[in-house]
Amino acid sequence: MKSTEVVDFFFELGQLKRIRHEGWRLAGVESPDTIAAHSLRAAQIGYVLARLAGCEQADRIVSMLVFHDMAEARIGDIHKVANRYLQFDEASVVKEQTAPLDDIGGEILSRWLEVESADSEAGQIAKDADLLEQALTAREYIEQGYKACEDWLENIRPRLKTTQAKELLSALETGSPSAWWSELKHFS
Numbered sequence: 001m002k003s004t005e006v007v008d009f010f011f012e013l014g015q016l017k018r019i020r021h022e023g024w025r026l027a028g029v030e031s032p033d034t035i036a037a038h039s040l041r042a043a044q045i046g047y048v049l050a051r052l053a054g055c056e057q058a059d060r061i062v063s064m065l066v067f068h069d070m071a072e073a074r075i076g077d078i079h080k081v082a083n084r085y086l087q088f089d090e091a092s093v094v095k096e097q098t099a100p101l102d103d104i105g106g107e108i109l110s111r112w113l114e115v116e117s118a119d120s121e122a123g124q125i126a127k128d129a130d131l132l133e134q135a136l137t138a139r140e141y142i143e144q145g146y147k148a149c150e151d152w153l154e155n156i157r158p159r160l161k162t163t164q165a166k167e168l169l170s171a172l173e174t175g176s177p178s179a180w181w182s183e184l185k186h187f188s
Helices: 003-017 035-052 058-067 090-117 121-143 147-159 163-174
Strands: none
Touching: 003 035, 003 090, 035 058, 035 121, 035 163, 058 090, 058 121, 090 121, 121 147, 121 163, 147 163
């Protein structure tokens, strides 16, 4: 594997900092979060969710989540309405993206496929973390006045698999995105 190919891969991943989650625009959000921001928080959630579930693969789940949306560097983020009319072979995209990385690329592809299939404990936890991140973002946008984002919360609940993710969804639905800092602003 050539160093230039690895660097090219890194530059391509950098595109995820520029690509925004397009589905939020349907709800009126003018400047939605980026795919990179989503992936970071999903990975953070995945680590905690794995630990809460007693899964010994928390580090693996984190690595799965940092790459789970990498195909979007090439095809963009296509919201659900557009997806009704478009067909993408994301697996082919990820295979192409990772091919120059030899064994490392094979590992990344394998972890990407595990999230997509969600047929292992780690894959289910990773998928739940991805969905929880979207639910948190929806809750934040709802508090900012984007009422249409309530649909995301309703649509995510039936898709969650782990008990821990379902409990966290219930907590975030009733919690406030600003609660974590409201008490911190008081000085003694």
